[in-house]
Every structure is written in structure tokens, then in C-alpha cells.
Amino acid sequence: MAEEQTEQLPAQQVEAAGKAFEQEFERFARFGDAAQLAGLDLDAALAEQRALSELRTRHLGKKSALAAAKKLVGRVAAEERPAFGQLVKEIEDKVVLELDAVELNLKNQIEEKRTARETIDVTLPGRRPPYGHRHPITLLRERIEDIFVALGYVIEDGREIETDFYNFTALNIPDNHPARGEADTFYTNDGFALRSQTSTVQIHAMQRRGVPIRMIAPGRVFRRDTPDPTHNPMFYQVEGLCVDRGITMGHLKGTVTEFLRRMFGADTVTRFRPSYFPFTEPSAEFDFSCFKCKGAGCRICKNSGWIELGGSGMVHPNVLRAVGVDPQEFSGFAFGLGIDRMCALMYELDDIRLLFENDVRFLEQFE
Amino acid sequence: MLISYNWLRDYCETQFSPDELRERLTMVGLAIDAVERHNSDSVLDVEVPSNRPDCLSHVGIGREVAVIAGKEVRLPRVESFKTEGRAEDLTAVEIKDVDLCARYAARLVRGVKIAPSPDWLVQRLETIGQRPINNVADVTNYVLHELGQPLHAFDFHKLAGPRIVVRRAAPGEKLKTLDGLERTLTNEMLVIADAERPVALAGIMGGEESEISESTTDVLIESAYFEPNSVRRTARQLGMDTEASRRFERGADIEGVLRAQERCVQLICELAGGVASEDSIDIYPRRFEPRTINLRPHRVRDLTSLSVQPVDVVRILTGLQFNVSEEGEQLICTVPSWRIDVEQEEDLVEEVARHTGFDKITDQLPPASASGEYQPSEMKQRLLRRAFNAFGFDEAINFSFIERETQFEPIPLLTTGEVQQPLLKNPIIEEAAFMRYTLLPGLLNSLRHNLNHGIRDVRLFEIGRVFAMTSLGELPAERLALAVVATGGANEANKAQAERDLDFFDVKGALETAIDWMSLSPLSFTQTAAAHLRAGQSARIKLNDGTEIGTIGRLAESVAANYKFRYPVYVLELDLDTLLNGPARVVQYAPLPRYPSVVRDISLLLDRSVSLDELLNVVKDRQVADFRSVKLVGIFEGGNIPSSKRSVTLRLEYRSDERTLRDQEIEERHAQLTSSLLDTFAAEQR
Numbered sequence A: 001m002a003e004e005q006t007e008q009l010p011a012q013q014v015e016a017a018g019k020a021f022e023q024e025f026e027r028f029a030r031f032g033d034a035a036q037l038a039g040l041d042l043d044a045a046l047a048e049q050r051a052l053s054e055l056r057t058r059h060l061g062k063k064s065a066l067a068a069a070k071k072l073v074g075r076v077a078a079e080e081r082p083a084f085g086q087l088v089k090e091i092e093d094k095v096v097l098e099l100d101a102v103e104l105n106l107k108n109q110i111e112e113k114r115t116a117r118e119t120i121d122v123t124l125p126g127r128r129p130p131y132g133h134r135h136p137i138t139l140l141r142e143r144i145e146d147i148f149v150a151l152g153y154v155i156e157d158g159r160e161i162e163t164d165f166y167n168f169t170a171l172n173i174p175d176n177h178p179a180r181g182e183a184d185t186f187y188t189n190d191g192f193a194l195r196s197q198t199s200t201v202q203i204h205a206m207q208r209r210g211v212p213i214r215m216i217a218p219g220r221v222f223r224r225d226t227p228d229p230t231h232n233p234m235f236y237q238v239e240g241l242c243v244d245r246g247i248t249m250g251h252l253k254g255t256v257t258e259f260l261r262r263m264f265g266a267d268t269v270t271r272f273r274p275s276y277f278p279f280t281e282p283s284a285e286f287d288f289s290c291f292k293c294k295g296a297g298c299r300i301c302k303n304s305g306w307i308e309l310g311g312s313g314m315v316h317p318n319v320l321r322a323v324g325v326d327p328q329e330f331s332g333f334a335f336g337l338g339i340d341r342m343c344a345l346m347y348e349l350d351d352i353r354l355l356f357e358n359d360v361r362f363l364e365q366f367e
Numbered sequence B: 001m002l003i004s005y006n007w008l009r010d011y012c013e014t015q016f017s018p019d020e021l022r023e024r025l026t027m028v029g030l031a032i033d034a035v036e037r038h039n040s041d042s043v044l045d046v047e048v049p050s051n052r053p054d055c056l057s058h059v060g061i062g063r064e065v066a067v068i069a070g071k072e073v074r075l076p077r078v079e080s081f082k083t084e085g086r087a088e089d090l091t092a093v094e095i096k097d098v099d100l101c102a103r104y105a106a107r108l109v110r111g112v113k114i115a116p117s118p119d120w121l122v123q124r125l126e127t128i129g130q131r132p133i134n135n136v137a138d139v140t141n142y143v144l145h146e147l148g149q150p151l152h153a154f155d156f157h158k159l160a161g162p163r164i165v166v167r168r169a170a171p172g173e174k175l176k177t178l179d180g181l182e183r184t185l186t187n188e189m190l191v192i193a194d195a196e197r198p199v200a201l202a203g204i205m206g207g208e209e210s211e212i213s214e215s216t217t218d219v220l221i222e223s224a225y226f227e228p229n230s231v232r233r234t235a236r237q238l239g240m241d242t243e244a245s246r247r248f249e250r251g252a253d254i255e256g257v258l259r260a261q262e263r264c265v266q267l268i269c270e271l272a273g274g275v276a277s278e279d280s281i282d283i284y285p286r287r288f289e290p291r292t293i294n295l296r297p298h299r300v301r302d303l304t305s306l307s308v309q310p311v312d313v314v315r316i317l318t319g320l321q322f323n324v325s326e327e328g329e330q331l332i333c334t335v336p337s338w339r340i341d342v343e344q345e346e347d348l349v350e351e352v353a354r355h356t357g358f359d360k361i362t363d364q365l366p367p368a369s370a371s372g373e374y375q376p377s378e379m380k381q382r383l384l385r386r387a388f389n390a391f392g393f394d395e396a397i398n399f400s401f402i403e404r405e406t407q408f409e410p411i412p413l414l415t416t417g418e419v420q421q422p423l424l425k426n427p428i429i430e431e432a433a434f435m436r437y438t439l440l441p442g443l444l445n446s447l448r449h450n451l452n453h454g455i456r457d458v459r460l461f462e463i464g465r466v467f468a469m470t471s472l473g474e475l476p477a478e479r480l481a482l483a484v485v486a487t488g489g490a491n492e493a494n495k496a497q498a499e500r501d502l503d504f505f506d507v508k509g510a511l512e513t514a515i516d517w518m519s520l521s522p523l524s525f526t527q528t529a530a531a532h533l534r535a536g537q538s539a540r541i542k543l544n545d546g547t548e549i550g551t552i553g554r555l556a557e558s559v560a561a562n563y564k565f566r567y568p569v570y571v572l573e574l575d576l577d578t579l580l581n582g583p584a585r586v587v588q589y590a591p592l593p594r595y596p597s598v599v600r601d602i603s604l605l606l607d608r609s610v611s612l613d614e615l616l617n618v619v620k621d622r623q624v625a626d627f628r629s630v631k632l633v634g635i636f637e638g639g640n641i642p643s644s645k646r647s648v649t650l651r652l653e654y655r656s657d658e659r660t661l662r663d664q665e666i667e668e669r670h671a672q673l674t675s676s677l678l679d680t681f682a683a684e685q686r
């Protein structure tokens, strides 16, 4: 070949180099159309890329025919040099252009294929240990405690098995009151009561801390109800107490309303209705505007727009006297509500027995 | 209690519609559960608070409505009727047990004709759900619902004597009541007897033998006041609940006895004919003393923040028929006989406040005082819950009562010696009559419940109180406990298939993490036997000061069999009170190393009885120079290792604070430690 070349004119040699390229390039030419690459898998495309790279070296490298031909410029007559130069440039440009176009397509194709191969399913589960759940009653209790601590209340709890004095007498519940009966309250065989309200804690706290006092007592209480969809013989309650100089029912209403707004939203409205409890006087039951329908009426509020939530009132003077507090100097309010009931309302439980069955399919729904 | 709207309007004028009345009565403390149309009338279902028996009648509700409406209550007018003969010439009344009957009045109506009641009476009774019987019985029932005073009509000719004796029953004495049941009485029960035998259960129900029948011509009308507790006790014991007992047990109006009787007698004369006796035999051994209470009007504002004008205070109280007179700053209020609930000044404040309207009280927050406080251990408990959550444990809550239980070892400090569960005198769930001394039975039942629903991987924990008797008549011991149960696979979140099964170390690891999160001192675990745990896979948990707080391990086969568990179950229970008050983790800064450390691994073939703790303790006790730390790499068993042995690989770290150690120094130190371990445990190096 080399000998043949020397015999050829420089222009002929350049053209021959261009033709040789065209011949070898022919099989790659179709890659100029990106669509032609679609059928190629990643490995085949990489092989073609390598082949193309070799092709480029062969035809544009230092040892290529084109490079050799360019060196013949000295043997070209001076007047033909511009034309020769032009020819070399044209052929070289064409080779570069064709190679570039095809290589770019191939490169894009390889990038695409590679991306496709390395794509992860981002919807696969994240790697994490199993996670458990707090009991819905704990969730609510913690929220309630947080609200009242922020309002300046202390949290208290006490015994669950109590003496008559703390469960009834100190709370001004008369000897003949039905709540004392064995039909309503659980007793141990030696006569202690399972506390039927956490007001017991209020008495202990007032004895220990004295007054003024602001406290809430969340806790487990017991009443002799046969389990059914709306009753359990054990449930959770939170009772609040605020005793100070100058405390009025206005403070009671304001505090309960503030609590319910923080719990159910700033647009919550409350309603206090006169009622009777032995440990408060005056006494009131309180309702709040239905958090679901905002008062329009729905299943939760039985179409009344109101949800009955708890009892409250001004601490009965006999209760204050029972812990040595002078009712002429101090006054206070107390309120109580059922955490289970709140839970049933908020999550629309149709059977509160579920709360103590500990079915994990139930427990895992609340956070 | 059902109230007829039309009937109510006999006693007070009101412009309020039934629905308005519902709203207004609710806001004075008489909640109306429902208002239902009944022909041309409406029926209000009133929820009367237990301290307001005076509201258990149409006149009673009328008194409240009158104050709401600013009108006066009109009592039924007693028209004149024919009378003849003095009652005491015709019969006699004796109260033997004055403690149970403070007043008894008897009056006769002779020559009545028993017949169905007229339409208006039938309609009124039917509207409030009462079944009409005959004119005399219906009138007594009518007056009960009108005035609230229960009355009873006896067939006078069926009374032996004829006389009335109010006395306790003789033990075992029998009475067939109007409902047809023969009752056996005790000597705590008050009866109305004639000269020979009981003819009625006082304040509860009449007897069948003296019942009004078509042949009755003369009737004796009883109007009385019976002691509330006595009526309640007797009614409970006999399982009875009647219109009469409901009123007597809450407290009737002792001063209203004669008025109701007269109204009844008048209506009987009018509807059944007959001639009444000129008077009643009214035995009234324990006279009513009206209560007088002083009200300082400023107490209304002090307790409610309402500013009520004195004139309105007087209007409300006199409207409710208190007798009010002014004396200086104070109002002297005489309480009407039917208001047994009003005993002190605060009760009057409530009367004024509820008729002024609780909705008029402005919401206010009390002025700020001290800062809030959680219970001392609350934040630790929150971390504890979160730690167990982070290891896949769901929080459970079980009832505090369980069956008698002996299989489980109680937590330390709950009791000394054999644990005695407090026993409930009146359980509601028969098989749960004992207070729990351990949380485990509840959790294991919860586990069973989940397995029954096809859930195999279950991890639960519970925080709750446990109980034990101390001595009879003393309050039982109560302690806060934590218990954990786990079974199934150690699966990841959102993955169906676990790569391995849970074991002892999953439960231990969760507990240790919780301890770290709570910043408590690390626990130690020593191999031990416990009644409910499988031998060889159980440990006692101790605080680092040595205090025992509980046990952890695999549930014993014998216990597992009782719950029909087929797969291993791991449990833990400890005294949470003690744990939460245990020593805190001591945190102290250690300077960062200035020279590099070098680690060497060592594998020892040891007797299986050598625990890792023992091994590590020896490593630390040797105090080899520049030794810094030791960590477990792994434990290998089986394969070519004899079954009585296991291979333990440890990674030991050496470092000096003065310089970089030379290889030879490290080899010397490591060799020293190695030979010491080999000697101490008669081990081989692998």
C-alpha cells in the first residue's frame, strides 16, 4: 500500500483515504439516526463505541492515511497548494463530522441504557426496624397533659385502690349515695374501693401541697358496668382542680374552653348546663361544638351540633373543709372528663371494648 | 321522666313552644333528652338530677317553668266534695317504727263505684306512658304525676282491724305484691300492715290482697313520708323499682302529704262517687323544721363572676317559692319543704346562677400563677414507650382484674413471701375477680387474642399498676410495673417475611435501649431460675447497685401450654417505680486519644458455662498496661466445636497516652492478657 501511495498523486491519496473511511464507516452510518440505536442493548452499544473509537484513531490518528497524505503538501505545486489544502480540509471535516454525529448518538444511547439499568424503585420500603405504637389512650393523655402543663397545672396520680374517705367521704358523697353501693363501685373483700373517679387524687394533692393549687389527675378508674360497646368496667379519666383566692365559674368556663380549643381547634364553642354532683356547687355539665360538623349536625353529635363531654363545678365547701381549706377565703373549680369517651368520639370507635383487647390491627391505627 | 306539655300548662302560663321549653329547661339544669309529638300534645323526656326529686312531677317542672317565664305557678284547685264521719271513728293508724316513717296520713272514701276512668284522665296517663287501670287507681297515679307525692289506695274491707300498722316486717314474713310475686321479707324492711299481716311494702308497692277490685266500695287512701334510705335498701334487695320508690328514695315532700291526699280524695269523689271522711288520721311524729339560710348577695359574684341585681336575686328565689326577707346586707331565705337539696349558701348561689344563666358567665382564664409540672417520671416514661415503639412493640392496656394466678413470679418489692391477690367482693366479670399482681397474664391473653386472628408476629408492652395484699384491712401494696411479651419473626417495617425469629436478645436489646434513652445506669442480667421462665433461658434483671427489679426470659413450656402457644414466647416484667428512680447514667468527658490505638482479636475455646460477663470482667480486672477496651466480635458453636464448649472471639484495644506503642510492646501486652485468660478459664486458643 505504502508503495502504491507513493506512486499516487497527493490529491489522489487524500481522496483514497476519504474513500477508505467511507467504506469502513458505512456500517455505522445508520447510527446517525438515533432511532436506529434503540434496538441495541447496553453491552452491544459499548462494543460499537469501542469500534468507533478505533475507527477514529485509524482514520484521524497520527498514523492514519489522512495524516500521511497531509504531509505530502510539500510535493504539491505551489499554485495547487490552496486547492489541495481545501481538499484535505473538506475530507477531514467530513470524517470528523460523521464520526462526531454517530458517537454522540451512541454516547447518548449508552447513557440512557445505563440510567435505565441503574434505576432504583424508589417506592421500595425504606430500610428501618419495625415500629410500634402508643396506645390511643396514652396519645390523648399525653396531649392533655401537655396542654395543662402549658397552662400552669401540675400532673398528679395516686393509688387505684382507695379508702372510703378518699373515694367518697372527702368528696362530700353522702353515706346513702348510690355511687357507694356495691352495684356501682368495686370493693375488695376487706372493704376498700377501686377508685371510681380520680378526684381521690385531688384530695391527696390538696393535703400534700396545700392551696393554692392547679392540678390535673389523669388515670384509671373503675365502675361496675358490664362490658358492652359503650361501657367498660375500667376506663380513663382526667380531672382538673384549681383552688385559689378569687376563683369563679368564669375561670372554670374559660379554662375548659381554652383546653377544648387547644384540643379541637380555635373555633370550638362550649356550653355549660346546670347539673348536680355531690362534690361541686354550683355544678355544670359541659358540651362543646361538634369538631366534625362544626355544629351543623352529624352522626357523632347525634345531629345536635353539641357533644356532651364532662362534668364540672365550683368545689363544694365541704370538700374544701375536708382538707382543711377555708371556703370563705379560697374557692376553686373542678372538672372531669373521660379519656376513653374522647377517644371514642375522635376516632369514631363503634365499640370501646376494642380499647382493652390489644388487637395489634387496632393499636397500629392511631399514630 | 315524661312530662305532657298540655298538662304542664295547667300549672303555669307559658308562651314557649315545646322545643323552646326544651332549650330553656336544659339551661336551668333539667336536660330534655327528647321531645315527641303525641296526638295534639308534646311529651318532654326530662332527665331530673338525682338531688331534685321535687321536679319529678308536673307541678315540680311547672315551678321551674314559672320562674323561666316570669309567671306564677298555679296549684290545682281542690273543689269541695261530700264528707261524712271522722276518720278516727272508722279506723286507726299506728306507726311502730318512727325512724323509718316520719308521717302517715289515712283518709277514707266510702261508697265508691269502681269503673274505667273518663277519657281525659285515660288520655293524660297514656300520654306519659302510664297504663290506666280503674278510676281509683288512676287517680292515685294521676296525683303522683301531678304533685309528686306517691299515694296508695287500699280496699278498706280487706284490712283486718280495720287498722293500719306501720312496722318493720317480721323476719321471713311474706307478702304477695301487686305484681303477683310473693316476697319474703326481712326485719329491715318497712311494711304497712293491718291488724294481722303486711298489706303493702311501704313506699314501694301495695299488696295483692288489699288491691282495689270491681267489688271495692270503700277505700283507704294512704299518703305518707318514708325514710329514703330504707325505701332504697328494700327496693334494691327485692330488685324493685317503682314510680313510688323512685320518689321516696330520693326524698318526698313531707309537708305536701295532706294536700296530695286531699286532691286525691276530691278526684275520687268526683270520678268514682262516694263520701270522704271529714278528716285524715295524720300521724306526724317527726315534724319538719324549715331550714333558714343566709345569703350574702356578693357570694353570687364571688363564686360565679355574675353580677346579679339584688332585685333579681329576690325575684328568682321567691319565684322558686323561697321565703326571702332582707336583714342588712343579707337575705334570710327559708327553704321550701320540697327543696331537700338546698342546705347551704352555695346552694342558693346555684339557684340564682342557673336562673340567671350560665351562658351569661364570661369565660376567663385564672391569672397566671406557678409553672406547670409533669409527674417526675413522665418524661422518662415517654422515652420508655418510644424506645419500645422503636423496636416494634405496641402498647397494650389490660383490665386490672384477672383470675386467680399462681404461675408467675411477682416483681420484687411488691410483697414478701407468697403473693396474695386482693379479691373483689363484687366482680363484674366472673373469671376476673382478683386484682393483678403481674401484668403478664393480661399480655399473654392479648397475645393469644392476636394469634387467634392469624397474626403471628406480636410484640406488646404494658405499663400499669400491680397489686398485692399486705394484711387484711390494710390498703394493698401498689407498684407500677412494666411487662413485655414477644413472639414470631424479627421482621422489618413494611416487610412481610422476617429473616429470623425473635429471641431473648431482641427483648433484652429493646430494654437496654430504653435504659439508654432514659439516661439510666446500665442494667445487669444474671442467669437464674424463675417459676414462669424456661430453665437456662431466664435471667434476673438488676440495677447497677445490685437491686433486683425483675425477670426476663423465655416463657416456660408449662405456662405456654396453658395459653396454647406453639412458638417460643419471650417475656419480661420489672418494677418500674424502682427502675425510674434508679441511678442515673454518669456522663463524664474523656479526652480524645492523641496516639493511635491498635486492636488484636483473640478466639478462645471455652466451657459453655463461662458467661461473657465473667470473661469481660477478667479482661478488665487484669489491668494489663495500655489495655483500653474489649468488644465481642462473635460467638461460634457447633461444627467441629465440642457441644460442651463454645468459641468466643474478642477484640482488644491497646493504646498509650504518651507515645505510639511499638509492635513488640503490643505483642507483649496481648500475650500477657491471652495467657491470663487461658489460665483462668482453662481455655484453648483457636
Ligand SMILES: [Zn+2]
Pocket: A290, A291, A292, A293, A294, A295, A296, A297, A298, A299, A300, A301, A302, A303, A305, A306
Ligand atoms: Zn356533629
